[in-house]
Amino acid sequence: MLSAWSLVRALRKAHAYRGAKPVDEGLRGYRAYEPPLRPRAFLDLTMWDVVYRVCPTRRDLWLRRREGVQLEPSDAMRRGAAIHRAFHETSRAVARAILSGVDPWDAYEAGARLCSRMCREDPYVRRVCRGFSFLWSSIALELGSPVAVTEMVVDGSPLGMSRYLRVDALFEGSVVVELKYGGFRRDYAVAVAGYAMALESFLEIPIDFGLVITVNGDGSSVRVYPIYIDDALRQEFIELRDEAIDTLLSDVEPPRPPSCPPTCPFRRACLGA
Ligand code: SF4
CATH class of the missing domain: 3.90.320.10 (Lambda Exonuclease; Chain A)
Incomplete structure (x- = not known):
């Protein structure tokens, strides 16, 4: 079960590395005005554009941004979106309940009720949603506020x-x-x-x-x-x-790779499949 304590324990491990490997100040975001952080162009990139590539040649990025092709969300992408919504909405519900003066466990119940309403269709997401409600209320219990x-x-x-x-x-x-x-x-x-x-x-x-x-x-x-x-x-x-x-x-369209991941959301646009 995800709880405030499990997060603190995880963070302790990360803290152990900092002393041994301090961050180079030149790689901090507030040095974005100079190399290597200063970008060659300002293209309004999303994290998907930069990090979450699905195509080995970056053809997905080209299709989306240069050709305006819309991706077709897979079932996994849809469920991921529902889980994000549950994470966000339970955080708001628990915070609202705490700020209105109820104790953290009643705030958990408020979050859990929201999950039952919001995730009626998908029992898996509902279970995860209740887990998030528990997380937010346990953080509030340990620290006294959302x-x-x-x-x-x-x-x-x-x-x-x-x-x-x-x-x-x-x-x-x-x-x-x-x-x-x-x-x-x-x-x-x-x-x-x-x-x-x-x-x-x-x-x-x-x-x-x-x-x-x-x-x-x-x-x-x-x-x-x-x-x-x-x-x-x-x-x-x-x-x-x-x-x-x-x-x-670049004006050169990225080529198709030798093989395409079966989960690529551009398969229909790119391969007609
Ligand atoms: S279908 Fe293949 S070539 Fe097209 S974007 Fe996806 S991985 Fe790349």
């Missing part, structure tokens, strides 16, 4: 990113949270670095830690991965951003 901002909008334009980047959550203590459906992947940690650098440029404070929260296929397991946002993750994000900019500025 402490997370969910779906925070951040201006990423100094880094060449969108002015409306949406961070899944920012916990007190400046911890960036990325929520994902499925197993852990390294690009989730790179996205956390990208959001942290955008926040650094926006808030002008250092951000060193993040959490990736993954929800597995049937909603039965929620795991937390601590992320120390070190130089390697920051550089990886900058390289991917530069590659995305180069792809979009």
Whole structure:
């Protein structure tokens, strides 16, 4: 069960790395006005454009941004969107209940009732939704108040990113949270670095830690991965951003790769399949 304690325990692990590998100040988002952070072009990139590539040649990025092709969401993408909505809405419901004076367990009930209404169609998402309600109320119980901002909008334009980047959550203590459906992947940690650098440029404070929260296929397991946002993750994000900019500025259409992932949401547009 996801709880305030499981998040604190995860963060302790990330803290252990900071002393050994401090972040290079030149890779902080508030240094976006100089290389290597200063982008070659300002193209309003989303995190999808930069990090969550589905096509090995970046043809997906080209199709979406240069040709205006709409992706066709898969079932997994739809369920991921429902899980994000549950995360955000339960956070608001529990915060509202706490601020109106009820105790955290009654606030949990308020969140759980919302889940029953909102996720009527999908029992898996409903179970995850109740887990989020428990998370928010347990954080409030431990710390005395709701402490997370969910779906925070951040201006990423100094880094060449969108002015409306949406961070899944920012916990007190400046911890960036990325929520994902499925197993852990390294690009989730790179996205956390990208959001942290955008926040650094926006808030002008250092951000060193993040959490990736993954929800597995049937909603039965929620795991937390601590992320120390070190130089390697920051550089990886900058390289991917530069590659995305180069792809979009080039007049050469990226070729099809030798094989396409079966889950690519551009298969119909690209392969007619
Ligand atoms: S269908 Fe294949 S070539 Fe087209 S975007 Fe997807 S992976 Fe790339």
